[in-house]
Structure formats: C-alpha cells, structure tokens
Amino acid sequence: MTRFDELKQKFPNVIPVPELRANVSIVELAVQYGYEHLPHKGRSRPVLQHPGHGDTIVIKNPQDASQQVYQRAGDFSDAGTIIDFVRNRLHTVFSVFNRPGQHEFRNITNVLYDYLKIDPDQVTRNRTAITIQPDPNPKQPFAKELLDIRSLEKDNYLLKRNIDQKIIESPEFKGKAVTQVTYLNTETGRTDDFMTAKANPDRKYLTFHNVAFPYYNGLSAEVMGFEVRNENLKQHAPGSDRQSSVFISNIPPKIERFVIVESVLDAMAHKQLQSIRGDDAFNTVYFSTGGQLTPEQVNTISRYVSSLEKAPNWKIELSFDDDTKGHRYDLQFVQKLVASHFPVSSTVATGNRTGLLLPEADAHQQIREALLNRVELFNTNVRSQIERADSDDITKKEISTQLINIGQVEQQKVIYVPETMTALRAISQALLELTGLGKRIELVKSCAKDFTDELKLNLDEAKRxxxxxxxxxxxxxxxxxxxxxxxxxxxxxxxxxxxxxxxxxxxxxxxxxxxxxxxxxxxxxxxxxxxxxxxxxxxxKQVLDEKSDRSQQATVKRQEEKRSQVPSTSPKIKHQ
Known part of the structure; x- marks a missing residue:
C-alpha cells in the first residue's frame, strides 16, 4: 500500500496541507526528480543540486518532513516549505504538472499526490540516498547572561577602523556598541562562557576584548543576539537570532531617513561621512543585516518602519555594498516591498541568473508591459556596446552575458536577470519607479565598495x-x-x-x-x-598670502634672469 492509499483512508475527500508536508520530504522529492547530493557542501544541512537546471538548494531540518524548509543557494526569495519548493519550480523541474487553465495549487498538489503514489521501495531508496549527519554543534538558545558584556572601552576596535569618538557618542550610536570579553581556556584550547569563567577564578584564561552590537527582532525590547567584531573576528554570539533580527540605531524624535546597510561599521562610517560633510542632523535610523539578508529580516525592518513616527517626506535608502551581492540584496528587498503592487515570483534560472516570473493578471498588465519595455531598452544599450566592441570575440561574448533574457512559460512572462551590478540595478530601479515606490525608496551606494572603504579614502585624501x-x-x-x-x-x-x-x-x-x-x-x-x-x-588671508608669495618668487626669478643676461665685465686673459 502506498502512502497515498493510507492517507486517503484517513482523509477521503482532501488531504490537508499539514499532512502533505509531514508525508512528503523535500529531500525525497528532490532526489526523485534528479537532484544530486553534494556531501562536501553540508552534512547536517544537506545541499542538493539539479544538474539540468543548475538549481542548488539547502535543506533545514532534513530529518523532520513536517518542519522541513529549503532555500535556494544565494536567493532568499526562493525559500520555504515543500509547497513553495514545488510552486517555484512548476515551470522547470515539475513542468509536466503545470497544466494551463488549472489553479496553481491544484498543480502543486498533483506533484505531491504523484509522489505519494510511487512504490514504497522507491520511497525508501530516495530516503536513504542521502546520509544526514547530526549537527556536531547544535544551535544553543541565546542567553545574554552567558556573555561578559561591559561598557565600551576607550581603546576599542572601532577606533582602529577609523570610526571617530564623536560618532561612537553621537545620538544615533550612543550605547549601541559594547565590549564583549571572550575567555579562551589555555588547557582545552576552547572558549568558556562567562558563567563558567566566573565560577573558576583560578583557571588560566586568555581574554579577548571585542566590540559587540545588539540585534533585535522588532517584536520585543529584548536583545536577540550580538554581532561580535575585532581585527580577526567577524561573527555572531552563540545562539543569536540571525534569521529575523537586525541591528537598529537609536530612534530620533522624527525620522526622515531609514538607511539599510550590511554591517554596523558601514552604518557608523555613513554617519561619519555625513558629519564630515557638515550634516549632523539627528534624523536617521540605521539598520544592519549583519552581512546577509533574509525574508524575515525584511519583515522585521518593515515592521519597524511602519511603527515609528516619521516626517512627511521620509525615505528608505537601500545602501548595501556596491558589489554583485549588494545589488542582489537590493533586488530581493525591492521584490518583497513591491509585492502588494506587482507580485513578482522567483523561479529557477541557470547560468548565474535570477529568474523572475511576472504576474499575469490583467490588473498588472500596464506595469508588466512597461517593465518589459525597460528590459528591451536595457538590452538595446548592451547590443550597441557589442557592436562598438573590437572584433575580439571573447570581449563580445563577455558583453553579451549582460543581456536580460525574456521567456514565456504557458501564459506567464519570465525574465532572467544576469547577476551583474548593472542588470540587477536596472530591474530594481524599474520596479521601484513603475510601482511608484521610487518616491519613498532609493538605491544609494557608496563611492567605494562600502561606506567603511569610502571613509578610509576620505581620510587618506585629508592627509594629502x-x-x-x-x-x-x-x-x-x-x-x-x-x-x-x-x-x-x-x-x-x-x-x-x-x-x-x-x-x-x-x-x-x-x-x-x-x-x-x-x-x-x-x-x-x-x-x-x-x-x-x-x-x-x-x-x-591664505589666498592673499599665497599670491604674495608667488609674486615675490616671480620677482626673484625675473631678477635672476636679468643678471644672467648681463655680459661679464671681467678682463679677458690672453694665453700665449
């Protein structure tokens, strides 16, 4: 008897979604449809890749189908339960089940029903195709009392990264950076938590004084974790909630700007650059995502933005790093923000591209057509670069990879965006402008890779x-x-x-x-x-002094030239 037969006996009409989730593992379904395990990529969280579609996924909770979720590598918008896994691949891996005119959820359940009907022996083979290792370092819950947290020391890491004391004590960041002491047990070579170190005063420890920044989830005032930094350290404290929590600066009375960056150092550097240029107004809230971006972090930031009192002309500035990853974060953030106006879905794409399914409803036709026109305009510019390029075929081929491909699956348009800064920015900007959100949300980049680098360049210029x-x-x-x-x-x-x-x-x-x-x-x-x-x-006065010096130098130079032109009056000596 198949699992489908068993479930139909319990649920003769419709099998509930929770039962489908509990009985169909993402790992098993992926293996059934050609995904291959990459054991060197992850053991406790298996990584699977489809060789035909270039689709790489990471599985969380692989041993419990009911709690199992996935994420496509490098793309947080393609993540979720088995329902999301199938939905985002109806046009690729599961295209045989994507019947036109049929409701999307019906197509998804047909995929799951089909798997439940296969031979139980095949199910067993799929289940055992991947050996899942237990996590050697299971995640422990965050406990602030296990950390030695102190007021920020005067001689700290921030100063070594060019952050001025004025910025550390500014209204935005005062009290938002603390010292965290790590205790390295010299006998075991491992770090002990603060409570253990405190209980063993005679034990020999090497101590490291780091800078730590608190993270919050917007649902309570409790600290949900710490980002810890030092010269050779860039991590989060054990148990920190990295999925949902973000760093947030102190809140001004009325907010004109929300600036979202990848690290707290970038936030401080951004503030310092503003101050250097004469803008010391306390009107900005800074968020840091800790070098990543998840859907839950977008939700947390959106929750803060919605709840805080703002000036009439408030804006959000997406200021992730000026590199490919930063521009990918821009698009993922924008995709989430414009969903209520223009719901764009992620889909599998190959060749280092991001696939976006455009909504097909008539209500979205105007924006859809306008976006496709923007894509054509972008591609026209790329093609003109190819025509102007030298006859070098390699150069032309390299430029052609910048083209945004347009496809169609059934009645739905899909665009495949190359993961380059120019293409990703073009789509992000187009989505903001066409949905009208460009009046509130701006893409703002530093003059260098990030604001920390820009600050260093600024200080170097000041020396020169x-x-x-x-x-x-x-x-x-x-x-x-x-x-x-x-x-x-x-x-x-x-x-x-x-x-x-x-x-x-x-x-x-x-x-x-x-x-x-x-x-x-x-x-x-x-x-x-x-x-x-x-x-x-x-x-x-300085200008006048310089002009006076130049005038004196010119006078001296003219006098020297005149003396050199006067013939010598010394008597000539005749030689016999």
Missing part, C-alpha cells in the same frame, strides 16, 4: 590635500593644497553654472586631520544667478 570643493550632496569634486587654486576653481564653477537656470551650491572647505571639513567659501546659484557668495576671513 588641505582644501577641497564639494557639491550640494557633499561629494568632493576638486582637491588641492592651494587656497588660491581652490578660489580660482570656485569662480570658474560660478561662471559655468550661471545663466542656465540651474540651482547648485558649491563649497570650498579646509580639511582637518581627522577628515572633518570646515567651510571656507560658498557660492549658491538659484535660477542661474548667484544668490549668495561668501568667504571666511582666514581663507581670504
């Missing part, structure tokens, strides 16, 4: 150059060690931007040793005319 000119956003446009050169460049910018109806502001600043900038001159242009122009007394 005394002066700079910055624009409205605080971006450095010109560097120089000469106040006179900066003044002359500022005048040229004024001439260039007047008379054209523009609204721009340029500031000349002097750099301090710690990177902070002090305004020395300003030109504000409104509607193409100079609205305001000012110079600090010290800047004027």
């Amino acid at each position: 150059f005394t002066y700079a000119i910055v624009n409205d956003s605080g971006k450095v446009m010109y560097n120089s060690n000469s106040a006179a050169t900066i003044q002359r460049t500022l005048i040229l910018l004024q001439h260039h931007h007047t008379g054209e109806g523009q609204n721009v502001t340029f500031r000349a600043v002097s750099r301090q040793n710690n990177g902070w900038m002090k305004e020395q001159a300003r030109i504000e242009i409104k509607d193409g005319s100079v609205h305001k122009a000012s110079e600090q007394v010290e800047f004027k």
